[in-house]
Amino acid sequence: MANTLGDIQTVLRIRPFRRLWTVLGLASFGDWLAIFATAGFAQSLFDDPAAKGAAFSATIVLRLLPSLVLGPVAGVFADRFDRRKTMAACDTARFLLIASVPTVYLITDNTAVTVAWLAIAQLCIEGAVLIWSPAKEAAVPNLLPPEKYEAANQLSLATTYGIAPPLAFAVLAILERGSAVWSNLGTWAEPMVIALYLTAAMFAILAVTVYFFIPEISGRIGEAAAKTSSVWHDFVEGWSYLRTSERVRGLIVGMLGAFSGAGILIGVGTVYATTLGAGEAAFYTLAVFLFLGLGCGIAFGPKLIGELSRLRWFGMSIVLAGTGLALDAVAPHMVFSVIGSLIIGLGAGMAFLAGITLLQRETEDEIRGRMFAFIAVSARVILMLSMTIAAPLAGWQAARSLDLGFADVPLSMSRILLFIAAALVVWLGVTAFKSMDDKPGVPVFADLWSSLRGRPLTAAEPVAGTGFFVVFEGGEGAGKSTQSVKLAAWLKLRGYEAVLTREPGATDIGMRIRSLVLDSAPENSGGASTPTPRAEALLFAADRAQHVDKVIRPALERGAVVVSDRYIDSSIAYQGSGRALGKDEIAWVSTWATGGLKPDLTVLLDVDPADGLHRAKAGGDGDRLEQEQLEYHEKVRETFLQLAAADSGRYLVIEAGGTPDEIAARVRAAVAERLDIRTRTTRTETGWPGLDATRNGAKGNKNPQHDTTQNDTAPHDTTRNGTGKPDAAPTAQSTKDYGWDTVAEEASRP
Numbered sequence: 083m084a085n086t087l088g089d090i091q092t093v094l095r096i097r098p099f100r101r102l103w104t105v106l107g108l109a110s111f112g113d114w115l116a117i118f119a120t121a122g123f124a125q126s127l128f129d130d131p132a133a134k135g136a137a138f139s140a141t142i143v144l145r146l147l148p149s150l151v152l153g154p155v156a157g158v159f160a161d162r163f164d165r166r167k168t169m170a171a172c173d174t175a176r177f178l179l180i181a182s183v184p185t186v187y188l189i190t191d192n193t194a195v196t197v198a199w200l201a202i203a204q205l206c207i208e209g210a211v212l213i214w215s216p217a218k219e220a221a222v223p224n225l226l227p228p229e230k231y232e233a234a235n236q237l238s239l240a241t242t243y244g245i246a247p248p249l250a251f252a253v254l255a256i257l258e259r260g261s262a263v264w265s266n267l268g269t270w271a272e273p274m275v276i277a278l279y280l281t282a283a284m285f286a287i288l289a290v291t292v293y294f295f296i297p298e299i300s301g302r303i304g305e306a307a308a309k310t311s312s313v314w315h316d317f318v319e320g321w322s323y324l325r326t327s328e329r330v331r332g333l334i335v336g337m338l339g340a341f342s343g344a345g346i347l348i349g350v351g352t353v354y355a356t357t358l359g360a361g362e363a364a365f366y367t368l369a370v371f372l373f374l375g376l377g378c379g380i381a382f383g384p385k386l387i388g389e390l391s392r393l394r395w396f397g398m399s400i401v402l403a404g405t406g407l408a409l410d411a412v413a414p415h416m417v418f419s420v421i422g423s424l425i426i427g428l429g430a431g432m433a434f435l436a437g438i439t440l441l442q443r444e445t446e447d448e449i450r451g452r453m454f455a456f457i458a459v460s461a462r463v464i465l466m467l468s469m470t471i472a473a474p475l476a477g478w479q480a481a482r483s484l485d486l487g488f489a490d491v492p493l494s495m496s497r498i499l500l501f502i503a504a505a506l507v508v509w510l511g512v513t514a515f516k517s518m519d520d521k522p523g524v525p526v527f528a529d530l531w532s533s534l535r536g537r538p539l540t541a542a543e544p545v546a547g548t549g550f551f552v553v554f555e556g557g558e559g560a561g562k563s564t565q566s567v568k569l570a571a572w573l574k575l576r577g578y579e580a581v582l583t584r585e586p587g588a589t590d591i592g593m594r595i596r597s598l599v600l601d602s603a604p605e606n607s608g609g610a611s612t613p614t615p616r617a618e619a620l621l622f623a624a625d626r627a628q629h630v631d632k633v634i635r636p637a638l639e640r641g642a643v644v645v646s647d648r649y650i651d652s653s654i655a656y657q658g659s660g661r662a663l664g665k666d667e668i669a670w671v672s673t674w675a676t677g678g679l680k681p682d683l684t685v686l687l688d689v690d691p692a693d694g695l696h697r698a699k700a701g702g703d704g705d706r707l708e709q710e711q712l713e714y715h716e717k718v719r720e721t722f723l724q725l726a727a728a729d730s731g732r733y734l735v736i737e738a739g740g741t742p743d744e745i746a747a748r749v750r751a752a753v754a755e756r757l758d759i760r761t762r763t764t765r766t767e768t769g770w771p772g773l774d775a776t777r778n779g780a781k782g783n784k785n786p787q788h789d790t791t792q793n794d795t796a797p798h799d800t801t802r803n804g805t806g807k808p809d810a811a812p813t814a815q816s817t818k819d820y821g822w823d824t825v826a827e828e829a830s831r832p
């Protein structure tokens with residue numbers, strides 16, 4: 083889903099969307115024009131500078147008010163009626179209302195009447211906007227396939243906030259300048275009068291375009307227009323949807339966090355800027371960087387994060403914005419504040435884009451309008467509330483400074499408020515992240531880091547069973563085979579279904595891969611039949627994929643204990659480190675191959691390579707890898723030890739110098755602790771299972787006392803493989819020799 087200009091071009095090739103986008107561009111251009119033209123018009127009605135200022139802000143406040151009253155039902159409109167008709171009706175209303183303002187002005191000489199009508203018109207215009215927007219937002223998904231939502235939103239946001247406002251300003255400026263030329267033409271040619279008529283005309287065009295040229299906006303709703311439920315019912319339904327859908331709720335929690343942070347930031351902004359001692363310009367500099375961050379977040383965010391889960395991206399972006407706020411709160415110097423503001427902008431921009439896209443994706447068509455209306459209204463309310471609370475508080479200049487040793491941080495109310503905002507935003511961001519996470523268990527930073535590098539981590543495929551997975555790792559001759567046999571035998575004799583297996587070569591295909599990758603090339607082949615390092619890595623990964631799917635997962639799902647001689651770590655050590663292919667890359671390939679299946683316990687048998695090789699070769703030449711230089715095996719050992727150190731809870735590292743029995747005892751203790759084995763179990767209770775190649779005998783039951791039946795099929799063997807027989811044929815059980823002494827030995831243990 084990496085968005086590039088190419089993606090945006092594809093979106094624009096979809097005709098109904100292209101038309102909607104044009105409409106949207108015109109509408110936001112009209113909106114900005116309307117906002118500033120009416121405010122400018124209101125100002126022009128007064129001469130006194132104070133009255134001018136009050137008139138300007140009053141018109142803006144008037145536009146915010148209706149959302150409180152009308153907001154809750156605006157979404158119901160968008161979901162209840164044909165969205166195309168709703169939009170066209172709102173555009174017609176806006177056309178009439180905006181045109182009426184200068185008309186009233188031209189007809190009457192009474193300023194009071196004009197002002198009163200302006201106020202009423204403002205209220206109604208905002209009402210129309212409130213109904214129009216959710217209808218529009220909800221319509222977008224009906225015109226596009228889901229994977230295009232993000233690019234479409236990038237385009238819409240860029241148009242609404244990037245292109246439309248400067249254009250609107252430019253038009254107003256041209257009209258102001260130009261008015262000098264035609265000032266003798268009379269009242270109707272005053273710049274704001276022309277601007278308002280122009281804006282009105284634009285909405286007339288919009289109404290016609292939407293109604294006649296984009297029938298697709300109607301979507302499914304158009305057909306299902308015959309609704310019988312009441313408006314109240316629809317409203318309540320919207321609320322209960324919020325409560326039941328955890329993802330949507332997370333989304334809303336996050337958005338509200340972001341908006342409250344934004345409100346506090348706006349409220350304290352000017353006062354905060356003065357604490358930086360960088361003069362008047364500080365505030366504007368910070369604002370510029372904030373908007374720069376916003377723009378960059380929206381424009382480049384998706385490209386940057388690549389395939390990272392959008393559900394995760396949303397929460398992470400909000401936390402990022404919170405971090406920016408915190409940085410601003412403690413910034414000892416203007417430079418840090420600038421960086422902080424940039425980060426806030428980045429986070430907020432990405433969260434905004436991700437939020438809209440997710441809301442489109444996660445909500446069904448019938449309910450979408452209400453969700454967008456809910457967000458729009460609560461955003462306004464929260465923004466206003468936090469602004470009005472924060473602004474007067476910020477004024478309390480209890481300025482002191484905090485000595486951090488290396489820098490003096492001025493301590494003022496505005497900074498404290500920023501810090502509270504930061505904490506709130508981070509907290510809500512984390513809450514949102516948790517309730518939306520679609521990859522539970524995948525470490526957050528590793529996921530982010532791999533996504534930035536173009537290799538997102540996938541969530542581990544769950545194992546539907548209670549099995550236990552033990553892996554033996556270590557260099558050549560460390561005693562892995564010896565120990566895995568001992569452990570498996572011991573487990574079997576305690577009533578567990580122990581599946582002894584190994585890599586490479588535990589399956590049919592695996593056996594063939596094993597010989598491809600390990601057989602030494604014939605003397606005269608000139609190395610032509612030796613796999614290259616990358617091919618070798620992929621062959622091991624292929625063997626592992628087959629092994630996991632056909633042997634390990636089915637066994638774990640039955641509840642068995644799987645004991646494997648080597649697993650992923652061997653690839654990381656031998657190919658990643660030994661062959662210098664990169665440990666992360668190899669780990670990623672193997673994680674992909676195994677669907678993220680990790681061992682519950684890895685026993686690392688650590689042996690000095692020289693000793694190990696000596697043991698392993700025992701007279702012969704060894705396989706192709708055993709013939710590598712000692713230096714290669716040193717690197718392998720080093721990597722095993724690093725892997726174990728990085729995740730000590732999952733590893734048991736044993737110095738392989740002891741006798742096989744000593745080592746086996748430590749392994750048993752570790753496994754027993756994790757499996758919570760009751761040592762009461764004896765041979766007579768479980769029967770003598772015999773250790774032949776076929777899987778019979780003890781059940782994969784962790785409660786051996788109840789193991790009275792001798793069952794051929796394990797009790798939980800119901801799942802995935804019900805249809806096809808696994809090709810598990812030659813598991814290690816048939817290729818390794820258990821040896822009766824091992825069995826007898828293990829049987830006599832406590």
Ligand SMILES: Nc1ncnc2c1ncn2[C@@H]1O[C@H](COP(=O)(O)OP(=O)(O)O)[C@@H](O)[C@H]1O
Nearest residue numbers: 558559560561562563564697698738740741742
């Ligand atoms: N703890 C030990 N001390 C001495 N020799 C051992 C020990 N464990 C295993 N061996 C011997 O070392 C050789 C290699 O053991 P093996 O279990 O096949 O190692 P791996 O599977 O790690 O290559 C075998 O001949 C085995 O008998």
Ligand SMILES: Cc1cn([C@H]2C[C@H](O)[C@@H](COP(=O)(O)OP(=O)(O)O)O2)c(=O)[nH]c1=O
Nearest residue numbers: 558559585586622648649652653656707708
């Ligand atoms: C599983 C695996 C093994 N190997 C190598 C290590 C061994 O040299 C070889 C075969 O392993 P193995 O059969 O365990 O041999 P041994 O018991 O003699 O140690 O394959 C890798 O290089 N990458 C891997 O992913």
